[in-house]
Amino acid sequence: MKARRFLPLLPMITLLAMIGPVLAGLYGAVLPAFGHLPAAGLFGPSLAPFEALFAWQGLPRAMFLSVWIGLASTTISLLIVALIMAGWSGTRSFTVLERMLSPLLSVPHAAAAFGFAFLISPSGWISRALSPSVTGWDRPPDLLIVQDPWGLSMIAGLVIKEVPFLMLIALAAIGQVDTKRSAMIVQALGYRRLTGWLKTVFPLVYAQIKFPIYVVLVYAMSVVDVAVILGPNTPSTLSVQIVKLMSDPDLGMRLQAAAGALVQLFLVIGALGFWLIMERVVRRFGLAWIGTGQRGKYDTITRQIGLVLALFCAFSVSFGIASLAIWSFAGYWGFPDFLPDQFILKNWMRHSDGTLEALGETVLIGSVATLTALALTIGCLEAEYRYKLRVTSRGMLLLYLPLLVPQTAFLPGLQTLMLNVGLGVGRGPVIFAHLVFVLPYVFLSLADPFRAWDARMGTIAAALRASPDRVLWSVRLPMLLRPILTAAAVGLAVSVGQYLPTLLIGGGRIETLTTEAVALASGGDRRAIGVYGLMQTAAALVPFSLALLIPAIVWRNRRGLRHG
């Protein structure tokens, strides 16, 4: 049978689809970084690209910004998540907060960043709410809040998006740790809730979520779209500079970009190394703290701070999206009015052609990438089940690899490599590039429910003389409809949010909602940004609503599947 020969190969194919482009891209960065780019008539090796890069006066600052923004935003996000879970898990406030944060997970970074900028900018919503009554401003003050030179607004913009992500990952991990009983025991020993949790549960949870934390760190250090919207630009972060060099019409600039990509890679490796060392240091201090036997003198105030910070994240994203919506319908809106004079549809009509075209492109790329990822993931998991393969922790590390190599380190090389071998840029390559990032998330989202499926169902079905294919198609997949649709929604959201792969591998010619929205960043047309940002958010959120709605309708008469 064809299927029988094909299925065992799927794990290898999947791995290749994920790791291949990353390795090829890194390889593709090394040659031009040392002056070898035959397509531009340049032959290496030479150190000229690095010399040119180091001659740029902004480089030290750009490198510093990458490291500072990455470490600060990751640390703050982790702290908020730890505080909120330590202080509040199991309470009703926590359930409410969880419900507020989980839909925010799918809001694309760019849309969240735009929304955040609309809140905090001198003429933003917060300033309008306080003016002129509190501030006395009757015109927007001349303050550099967004794109501040220290990257503080960018750090905040990253934190409000990473907190929901890390919290949901931690919530999934906590299921595998016996938290309820240790909470009972430490409280019986006289510990306050927060201190007891930090001392007993946190170390176990951290061990479970450390890879996602590294992913957040790498992402924050190398992200481009958020940096374009919120980050400093005198100079900008190293990633933004790499993208600028890549889009220079002078092909020779690609050499500098490739050198920059390697510098970016080493920065990330260095920062990860630093993080690993800090893990040890914090562990040492933590053990000493546990040894003191302190029961938690400052618990009450620390808990309150945690709650306030988490609420700040939740409100920042949701009010940010709300301000995108209002701008998209705004007519004349003078400062310091809290709302526009009138709501109009003109903005939407003016951009309807552009948004619909970009929406079509976004949906097309997202669906092909997601369906491919789903097919590969289900094939891998089914092969693992049928051939009783064991997945080692090293195998799981490979899954994280595409997320641990900064996009700005391998995508420029991938584009250059494709030009060198004569592969054009365009929609097909863009879909493949999206697959690199969609696959790990689809796999991570589906693997646990797929493996948790009661294998005795399979034994029973086989005893009922159903072939392995029939068991898969008529028992396992229908029973897993909800997690499969959720994984598809995750995949679509990841694809919708991709900026750099679309821009670089598409050669700037593939226009999705995300690339169009980010391209508007420098123009400052808030109404257009509102329209595109809202469309982008909807493109990511609607699939999640469908993933909830469809199983509820299909299984409305099947009580056994309503909660699983």
Added chain:
Amino acid sequence: MDKGLELHDVVISKGGAPLLAISKSVASGEVLTVMGPSGVGKSTLLAYITGTLAPDFEAAGRIVLDGHDITDAPPHARRVGILFQDDLLFPHLSVGANLAFGLRVGGTKFERQQKIAKALDEVGLSGFADRDPATLSGGQKARVALMRMLLSEPCALLLDEPFSRLDAALRAQVRELVFARAKARALPVILVTHDAEDAAAAGGEIVTLVPI
């Protein structure tokens, strides 16, 4: 050709250490009861017979069903039926569709519906075909699970503590039903249990596995 289920010198080990050894044959209509403390490998033995042994076990010995050596056959081609302590009805299918899943391929739609209705009648569940299995009581689910298995026309039936989730009154009733249906179809049965009452009700030979 000998009717019945034969286990020839079956030895199952884990990591090189032997776990259990058994060599028995069960004639048509007979029940072999396998007892022993938890962890001795009773369910592992059944997994070997159904062909779903986990990869961390190694097994030797042959399984012969009605004269055919099925040791190397894939699980779905063995014609060995099994019931677990949970009903394991497919939650996405109605009661009737669950039975149709088990029913052998063939026959017109009408004939198949007739067979399903008859099977439901046989266990006192007439008119339950359109029900959601999740809305059935424990005893009703156990009866549907039994009929689903029998409709697939197995040549042997394995019982992995199938009554242990039922309360005492129901337990005797379901047990009697299962043994009566198996006997009516002349199936060789292997019952795994640690309940002495189950073993006594089965009425056949009893082997007690001891840790090796």
